[in-house]
Amino acid sequence: MRFSYIWLLVLLAVTSGNLAAGDSITTPLHIRVLATHDFHGNLRPVTYDWSNKRPVGGATGLKSMLDDLETACRCITFRIDGGDQMQGTLESNLTQGVPVVKMFNYLELDAAAVGNHELDWGVDTLLARQSEAKYAWLAANVYRDDDGSRPVWAKPYTIIERDGVKVGIIGYTTISTPNTQRPQTTDPYEFRSGYEGIRTALDAVWKEKPDFVIITAHAAGECKDETGCAGEMVKLANELPAGSVQLIVGGHAHDYTNSVVQGIPIVRAGAYGQGVAVVDLYRSTDNKVSFNTSNEVPYADTARPDPVLDKLLASSMTEADTVGKRQVATVADHLSSLRDGDRRLGYLIADAVRDSGDTDIGLQNAGGVRADMLPGVITYSDVFRVTPFGNVVMRLAVTGRQIRQIVEQAYTDDYFSNLDIVYGTDSADKIRVDSVTFSDGSPVKDDGHYTLATNDYLVDGGDGMTILKNLPSTATGITVLDAVVKKLSALPSPISLPVRKQAGQK
Ligand SMILES: [Zn+2]
Numbered sequence: 001m002r003f004s005y006i007w008l009l010v011l012l013a014v015t016s017g018n019l020a021a022g023d024s025i026t027t028p029l030h031i032r033v034l035a036t037h038d039f040h041g042n043l044r045p046v047t048y049d050w051s052n053k054r055p056v057g058g059a060t061g062l063k064s065m066l067d068d069l070e071t072a073c074r075c076i077t078f079r080i081d082g083g084d085q086m087q088g089t090l091e092s093n094l095t096q097g098v099p100v101v102k103m104f105n106y107l108e109l110d111a112a113a114v115g116n117h118e119l120d121w122g123v124d125t126l127l128a129r130q131s132e133a134k135y136a137w138l139a140a141n142v143y144r145d146d147d148g149s150r151p152v153w154a155k156p157y158t159i160i161e162r163d164g165v166k167v168g169i170i171g172y173t174t175i176s177t178p179n180t181q182r183p184q185t186t187d188p189y190e191f192r193s194g195y196e197g198i199r200t201a202l203d204a205v206w207k208e209k210p211d212f213v214i215i216t217a218h219a220a221g222e223c224k225d226e227t228g229c230a231g232e233m234v235k236l237a238n239e240l241p242a243g244s245v246q247l248i249v250g251g252h253a254h255d256y257t258n259s260v261v262q263g264i265p266i267v268r269a270g271a272y273g274q275g276v277a278v279v280d281l282y283r284s285t286d287n288k289v290s291f292n293t294s295n296e297v298p299y300a301d302t303a304r305p306d307p308v309l310d311k312l313l314a315s316s317m318t319e320a321d322t323v324g325k326r327q328v329a330t331v332a333d334h335l336s337s338l339r340d341g342d343r344r345l346g347y348l349i350a351d352a353v354r355d356s357g358d359t360d361i362g363l364q365n366a367g368g369v370r371a372d373m374l375p376g377v378i379t380y381s382d383v384f385r386v387t388p389f390g391n392v393v394m395r396l397a398v399t400g401r402q403i404r405q406i407v408e409q410a411y412t413d414d415y416f417s418n419l420d421i422v423y424g425t426d427s428a429d430k431i432r433v434d435s436v437t438f439s440d441g442s443p444v445k446d447d448g449h450y451t452l453a454t455n456d457y458l459v460d461g462g463d464g465m466t467i468l469k470n471l472p473s474t475a476t477g478i479t480v481l482d483a484v485v486k487k488l489s490a491l492p493s494p495i496s497l498p499v500r501k502q503a504g505q506k
Contacts, residue, residue, distance in 0.1 A: 015137070029281075030280060030282050032069070032070070032278065033281065034277070035269060037251035038251055039100065040086075040087055041093065041097070042058065043091045043099060043100065044059075059103045059106075060305065061303045063304075066107055066276060069194065076162050079108060080218065081249075082251025082268065085112060087120045090320040091313075091317060093390065096129070098132070099313050102313065105133060105135070110159055115218040115247060116338070117180075117181075117253070120389050137153075138170065138172050139172065140198040142191055155171070159210060168205035170245075172197065172218065173218050175178050183461045192341060196239075200243060203241075213282060214288075215248045217251060217252075219233050220250065220254075220506075221259075222234070222250070222268070227409045234261050246281055246289055246291070247265055250267060267279055267295075268389075271297075271484065275298070276296045277295055323381075326379060328485050332496040333493060336374070343413075347415050349364040349369060349386070349387060352480075354417040356393050359451035359453040362454065363453070364454070366415065368389065369415075370388055383485050385487075386484065387481050391480045393453055394480050395453050397450075398449075398458070404444065405467050407433050407464070407471050422436075456475065
């Protein structure tokens with residue numbers, strides 16, 4: 001359930017301690033921060049169950065809401081994004097994020113964190129988008145392996161002075177980036193954790209004597225009733241010198257949070273433009289900082305039309321429509337993308353990859369299944385949302401012994417086509433692979449010669465699949481997306497897939 005239909009003042013907290021500047025001021029200060037994150041290319045509104053099918057977000061919805069929140073405050077406002085802006089929709093991906101940067105420029109964004117998915121198309125593409133952006137794209141904790149300097153695409157911070165108030169904004173990119181991005185992209189860089197990662201940037205920002213310091217972080221972390229406070233941003237917040245940072249805008253995790261760690265609010269409004277976090281920061285004349293945080297839903301059906309914005313995005317919308325509206329199939333059931341869901345969608349992709357590679361077995365990583373398929377007509381655009389990364393199907397020759405090693409290196413919730421795997425636990429209670437057979441029960445012989453199809457992300461060593469990286473492979477030239485489209489088209493509609501349990505999975 002969402003709790004943000006109304007203007008809701010969730011927290012009012014007062015933290016003592018010194019501000020970065022430490023200088024006394026004569027009049028109290030008030031700024032408002034409007035924060036988004038994990039937009040993932042959603043230039044069009046999205047409908048949700050929690051919104052009672054009302055359209056939420058989209059470029060127009062966000063623009064209207066941000067402007068309203070700024071006008072209502074009549075205060076100095078900063079617009080900050082927590083990263084992962086571009087990857088995820090046809091509208092954005094057909095031109096590798098171009099319209100999303102246009103949108104955030106038009107939304108007058110001040111700064112964004114570099115999200116892990118900003119690296120999906122490689123560093124050159126990110127640099128091209130950064131050159132188009134009018135906002136600062138920040139990541140203070142990324143360093144080059146060779147000389148320890150910061151890469152050009154990872155500007156550490158920006159200082160913005162607006163109507164006499166000076167704000168320092170520091171970026172942070174999750175240390176899990178090398179686990180989710182192609183090694184060929186991330187290998188030259190080190191993603192340093194916590195305060196140590198941003199220390200020099202924070203020192204430099206302090207020297208500028210800002211009134212407020214904000215971290216925009218593409219990294220998870222929050223406080224929950226059940227689990228307490230945990231995650232990368234909680235660690236960072238706990239390590240920061242007292243009073244040195246007044247707000248952390250979060251990202252990477254797609255859900256809402258409104259947490260406070262060491263007196264520092266950590267906010268996320270929800271992914272895909274479904275929310276705007278609103279943080280009012282105050283500084284009193286005796287150097288006390290306080291804040292209000294709330295969350296707003298930018299309903300698109302009540303947003304003000306914006307012909308200028310529409311025109312700006314028109315060519316991207318038209319192109320995506322042409323490509324995306326093609327009907328592929330009809331499915332009978334809701335196919336979940338969740339790792340712990342009924343898993344039919346993941347196996348469908350693994351089967352499709354195997355078919356297109358014409359191999360003995362197929363492999364699809366669980367993290368690459370990005371959206372559900374809902375019952376009814378499935379369009380090319382729907383399939384795209386499930387597998388948006390543009391990965392291509394690769395073919396590998398493997399021995400039975402190597403298949404077993406691949407299974408051992410894979411996550412237990414990855415999807416193997418035509419393999420039955422039984423997991424058990426060893427004496428130290430660690431999960432181990434007990435047996436691997438083909439789905440018809442025939443054995444996988446250690447010295448047998450077989451073929452495997454999977455995606456280039458895993459073949460590049462993604463998800464820690466070092467064994468695949470070291471095996472010779474050939475590209476089929478078929479994308480995973482097109483493999484799934486072909487598979488769906490070939491099945492009789494409406495498609496009803498049998499539930500297939502992960503063999504031996506506890
Ligand atoms: Zn992310």
